[in-house]
Amino acid sequence: MKCMYCGCLESKVVDSRLNEDGTSIRRRRECVNCGKRFTTYETVEYTPIMVVKKSGNRQAFDVNKIRAGVMKACEKRPVSMYDIDKVINNVQKQVYNSLEQEITSSEIGDLVMEELKQLDEVAYVRFASVHRQFKDINTLLNEIESLVQLKETLTSDGKKGKTEKKQ
Numbered sequence: 001m002k003c004m005y006c007g008c009l010e011s012k013v014v015d016s017r018l019n020e021d022g023t024s025i026r027r028r029r030e031c032v033n034c035g036k037r038f039t040t041y042e043t044v045e046y047t048p049i050m051v052v053k054k055s056g057n058r059q060a061f062d063v064n065k066i067r068a069g070v071m072k073a074c075e076k077r078p079v080s081m082y083d084i085d086k087v088i089n090n091v092q093k094q095v096y097n098s099l100e101q102e103i104t105s106s107e108i109g110d111l112v113m114e115e116l117k118q119l120d121e122v123a124y125v126r127f128a129s130v131h132r133q134f135k136d137i138n139t140l141l142n143e144i145e146s147l148v149q150l151k152e153t154l155t156s157d158g159k160k161g162k163t164e165k166k167q
Contacts, residue, residue: 001002001029001040002164003031003033003034003036003038004038005031005034005036006033006036008032008034009031009033010031011029011030011031011032011038012030012032012069013027013028013029014028014030014037015027015028016027016028017039021162022102023043023044023050024041024042024043024044025043026039026040026041027039027041027042033158035088046096048060048061048101049061049095049096049100049101049102049103050101050102050103050142051102051103051104051108051162052102052103052105053104053105054105058102061095061103062151063088063092065079066091066092067084067088067110068085068111069112069127069130070087070088070112070116070123071084071128072126073116073123073124073126073130074116074119074120074123076119076124077122078119078120079119080125083119086089086118087112087115087116090115091108091111091112091115094111095108095111103141104118106131109127109131110131110137111130112127112131113127113128113131117147117150121147121151124147125140125144125147128141128143
């Protein structure tokens with residue numbers, strides 16, 4: 001690693017630490033020529049994935065766009081930043097684990113919707129209304145009905161535990 005002070009190409013690693021989320025390593029280095037210390041970060045280099053938009057245009061995959069959409073859907077909802085980050089990380093992992101160089105924006109939207117469906121129903125419907133471009137109230141009602149049916153199916157199967165109403 002090139003020293004930022006004297007330009008020498010030789011340095012030794014004094015200390016290495018994994019960052020909090022485990023995505024990079026912080027290395028403290030010392031130049032063998034001038035003895036000054038500096039910090040470098042080592043991160044994984046991802047192969048670029050292109051997102052194919054509905055118009056046919058292609059652009060680089062940007063996890064910040066997913067973050068913005070999820071944050072907007074979860075706005076004013078009782079959803080923690082930890083849970084939002086978990087959704088984003090799960091979607092990002094699924095995109096990179098697909099091992100494809102291109103993915104459609106609708107596939108990414110579907111991945112986000114699956115994660116939000118499990119997290120918060122209102123955030124799911126908000127995101128779905130934009131992602132699926134609901135044209136009228138009937139389309140929205142159909143989506144809500146399918147969500148209610150899914151919830152009833154899960155409850156009657158005993159997967160989530162049956163809740164009884166008190167009279």
